[in-house]
Amino acid sequence: MTAITTLPVAEADRSVSGMDFAFDYRRRRELEESEHAEMKRVDLEMQSSPSSSAEMRIRAWEKVHRLSMPSNPSHPALAVIAAATQLALADVLNEQQRRVARRAVAAA
Numbered sequence: 001m002t003a004i005t006t007l008p009v010a011e012a013d014r015s016v017s018g019m020d021f022a023f024d025y026r027r028r029r030e031l032e033e034s035e036h037a038e039m040k041r042v043d044l045e046m047q048s049s050p051s052s053s054a055e056m057r058i059r060a061w062e063k064v065h066r067l068s069m070p071s072n073p074s075h076p077a078l079a080v081i082a083a084a085t086q087l088a089l090a091d092v093l094n095e096q097q098r099r100v101a102r103r104a105v106a107a108a
Contacts, residue, residue: 040064048086054095057085069096 046052047060061084062068070077073093082089 047084050086054085054087054091055098057087058092058095061085069099071096071100073097 043060043064047057047064049057052060058069058081061081067077069081069092073096078092078096079089081087082092085092
């Protein structure tokens with residue numbers, strides 16, 4: 001008889017801890033989402049900040065959009081990158097050429 005009376009209590013204890021776990025998980029997810037939103041806001045600011053170099057602005061753009069700058073100098077995305085980073089297209093092309101040269105040196 002004692003085993004029967006203890007079983008419901010154990011079940012109740014497990015459900016409470018399960019609720020705590022669900023609450024903790026939701027709270028942790030909210031914090032992660034908040035941190036992610038803040039990081040994205042900072043990256044968006046950095047991608048067009050006059051105090052950031054062309055390299056930093058383009059890296060911030062890549063991070064925000066989870067894309068890499070194309071290596072083709074006539075790719076239409078380069079104009080989009082220039083507009084989003086508030087750089088001249090020539091600056092974007094210079095950064096692109098610098099990266100190509102750096103990869104060539106690393107491959108040699």
